[in-house]
């Protein structure tokens with residue numbers, strides 16, 4: 049049994065501390081099984097430090113208080129290089145004439161924990177508590193596999209009583225995994241790895257802690273000088289040799305400049321460390337110097353925490369503003385009491401949509417935790433409920449558009465409220481942008497800032513107003529001179545005869561894009577004819593479904609749109625399709641199905657080609673189909689064609705047909 053325990057400990061060490069396992073999971077499991085069987089046969093021989101006993105504690109309601117042999121102090125903070133230089137000045141004053149070497153190591157954002165070993169055996173672990181008295185969490189700590197229950201031979205293992213300290217944390221990747229699992233189970237998630245680690249360590253049932261992927265870096269040996277060590281660096285090496293996990297990014301620094309460089313490197317790398325670190329702990333290396341420097345009641349004088357620029361901050365939500373986005377979607381933004389976050393002042397943060405506000409129950413007046421990780425846009429992590437004002441009320445999402453006062457609605461199954469007013473100025477700018485875009489009316493020089501000014505000045509209230517703009521008016525706009533104004537007016541004038549298909553696309557009718565616009569134009573030939581069609585008549589057109597038909601009818605039923613059509617016509621905008629299709633129409637009257645992957649034409653390009661030359665594209669093969677164009681991996685449609693005796697072509701055949 050002793051031999052098995054020894055082997056298992058060795059493999060635990062290789063796996064959890066060194067991350068270089070030497071046996072497969074199956075081999076490891078076999079060793080564990082053998083040990084369990086033996087322990088079941090000889091229960092009197094089970095020891096507390098047996099690998100089988102990591103998850104053996106019984107659930108407790110209360111953690112026993114433990115008094116720390118040496119108080120667990122906190123650290124003084126530095127935020128700038130100058131703060132670090134002052135730190136060194138203070139050191140020099142306390143130990144005159146000395147030069148200082150340092151160790152810089154990541155300040156892990158986890159939980160400070162003290163571990164006690166008696167003659168190399170783990171006997172107790174405790175939280176920091178108030179620094180003097182912590183809580184006994186031995187059973188929970190025993191479940192952390194990188195914490196050795198038996199130390200490897202050496203000065204630490206021989207100590208009658210050893211107290212070591214370090215930080216328990218949850219690796220970022222494991223944290224993300226845990227939150228995903230919790231979310232799937234419908235249980236609340238943790239805001240950050242630190243909270244997750246704290247929750248795990250204080251679990252009532254060690255079996256639950258065991259399922260939480262915790263890890264621990266050791267960084268301190270209490271009374272190390274009494275054990276014969278001369279420097280902090282040496283104690284880190286002794287910790288490593290005893291089987292503890294120490295931080296590989298700890299650096300020994302010959303002077304303060306080296307410390308500053310180490311801080312810079314670590315801050316630069318903070319996102320790739322795999323765990324949250326919020327700074328660098330800078331420690332005087334010599335234990336003799338540490339002893340002479342001593343501590344205040346608060347913190348050791350020989351160490352300081354250089355803090356990275358904060359990425360989380362708490363601030364207050366002063367207001368929640370709702371703006372109209374591109375498509376009429378109403379998007380809420382929180383106006384914050386300005387706060388510094390990783391070197392940037394944050395004033396606004398998007399709250400995305402109504403559901404997000406509800407889920408986090410974000411209210412005006414709330415104190416919130418905001419975060420900016422890496423380059424990511426800041427967001428609200430959570431509300432600090434303890435600071436919520438008594439009179440606070442849940443945020444009510446507006447049911448009217450904040451830009452125009454029009455009615456807003458939230459369609460079933462959608463996340464966004466939308467303004468329903470087609471004349472809404474904020475939406476109108478976006479629609480004007482689309483109107484002038486390349487594939488619509490193709491108006492050069494009609495850019496964002498021009499649109500902004502034209503709409504805000506009241507010069508353009510609908511599409512038709514564009515065609516009445518005068519050069520003098522435009523040249524008054526920002527960044528316009530006579531010449532550029534003339535260019536814009538000419539471009540607008542030139543868009544009058546783009547034809548019905550482009551106009552239909554430009555109008556921004558719901559569900560009517562380029563393709564449907566083309567179908568409508570080809571089939572009906574004029575805007576007036578389309579405006580007079582019923583849903584049923586529109587839906588008869590191949591490629592136009594009921595929903596599109598409904599949207600078209602709704603558009604033309606709106607009196608504002610009827611008015612707009614009149615104005616466009618009066619402004620000389622062509623609202624008809626050219627009567628005779630331009631060019632030859634070798635495919636006129638032919639119904640063609642395309643199936644499989646063609647060698648050069650995409651599906652869309654094939655469709656365009658067929659339609660341009662007068663053909664109609666169908667999606668299923670029937671007796672009325674004239675041709676089936678077959679590419680690679682064609683599927684059932686080729687079989688249908690064969691069965692029905694429809695002529696089959698390859699891409700080259702189609703092109704030949706077009707050329708004919």
Ligand code: IVH
Nearest residue numbers: 122123153154155156159160215267268329
């Ligand atoms: S040394 C006497 N080293 O930061 C030794 N602390 O704000 C003092 N911490 O309570 C601690 N990483 O929980 C030290 N590499 C590190 C650390 C570290 C994180 C925590 C520790 C301490 C807190 C002080």
